[in-house]
Amino acid sequence: MTRTTIIAIAGASASGKSLFSQTIYNELVNELEPGAIAIIEEDAYYKDQSHLPMAHRTQTNYDHPDAFEHELMLEHLTQLRSGNSVEVPTYDYAQHTRSDKTRRVPAAKILIVEGILLLSDKALNKEFDIKVFIDTPLDICLMRRMQRDMEQRGRTLQSVVEQYQATVRPMFYQFIEPSKHNADLVVTRGGMNRVAIDIIKSKIKYLLQE
Ligand code: C5P
Ligand code: MG
Known part of the structure; x- marks a missing residue:
């Protein structure tokens, strides 16, 4: 292949x-x-906000497509398809901006990309060969997000709740949920779905043998 x-x-x-x-x-x-295989996160392509004061950065709507530099991601996917490696930005959630470091990703036969708005972007969708939507109930997502954002992303309970009501939930209904219809496969329970993980792994191995 x-x-x-x-x-x-x-x-x-x-x-x-x-x-x-x-x-x-x-x-x-x-x-x-x-x-053979590489992985890239959409979150790496959140726009750089180092020129903005912190008070301003905390007000950004991070669940709207405008928060991302999808053009750069598209360019990187094109480069990787052409056999070139790319320097993927790295993101600091606590500082709400890109960090100084980049991560070199070499061209690979199988490229996994993951992120909230990937299936809502028309140009990106054209690049995807297999589209998967992880369909986990929103109350489970919210519980996990509270725990994760407080433990790993430097947030308070109050900030998580406010952000959830102001942007995370409304943007889910506006952009993420409708994008489910662009998916080839809908997977329940995310990382806990062992059968779905094994099916994708088998497909990858099959593609590499072709
Ligand atoms: O890993 P996950 O898909 O949850 O990451 C996306 C989420 O990160 C978005 O829902 C967005 O609200 C959040 N985010 C944030 N602060 C940033 C950047 C992203 O809370 N500075
Ligand atoms: Mg994530």
């Missing part, structure tokens, strides 16, 4: 996209030959 296959994993915030994608990647990466 010479062509790159891009697998997109989308769904609500804290639905289990990252765990689902990382599990597939981690379980395959050592088993496959070098250069």
